[in-house]
Amino acid sequence: MYNLYSMQRSGNSYKVRLALALLNAPYRAIEIDILRGESRTPEFLAKNPSGQVPLLEVADGRYLAESNAILWYVARGTSLAPESPIERAEALQWMFFEQHALEPNIGAAYFWLALVRGGRDLQTHALEDWMERGYAALQVMENHLKTREYFAAGQFTIADIALYGYTHVADQCDYDLSTFPAIRDWLKRVEQVPGFVPMDWRPAGGMLEPAHQAPAEA
Secondary structure (H helix, E strand, C coil), rough: EEEEEEEEEEEHHHHHHHHHHHHCCCCCEEECCCCCCCCCCHHHHHCCCCCCCEEEEEEEEEEEEHHHHHHHHHHCCCCCCCCCCHHHHHHHHHHHHHHHHHHHHHHHHHHHHCCCCCCHHHCHHHHHHHHHHHHHHHHHHHHHHCCCCCEEECCCCHHHHHHHHHHHHHHHHCCHHCCCCCHHHHHHHCCCCCCCCCCCCCCCCEEEEEEEHHHCCC
């Protein structure tokens, strides 16, 4: 069973939880509140020097960081991870796009406007750039989805999971999706995939553990 260190309201963490749910993969979710500095403790930094979540313990004492790298790892050998070289490259193309065009803008706006108290006042200088670049990223996605149901391989893949993580909360941080009908339809398709769980879903069966109950390293 995996140990997943994540934050419930983090889009990057949610991407991994969503993939694990869709794959019906057992895991123990360990809540790390980055707003309280729980990812900057010596204990956590020993696991991930970057001090970020999500973080997946894939074996005793062996950890994998970066949400999209984790997606590839957990989805290997399944329909969520394309096998052919060109389809795999297409999925990677959109996952790179998510990290350089979507997450730094919509993800940043979501963090500061939806999660951090007083964040709007603290980031007034950056908001205009986030909105401009975020809308540009959404337009790229909209143009692609006008003629396609999903982003890669002609089917639902981890590329869609990666892009869904922050796109679905864009309306919580000032973005207006009313002029992006193809994106809105795609969001609905993702939410209809069997096994889909929303961001606020928590695993049942006693698998959720708070940070202070995280198992000690071997």
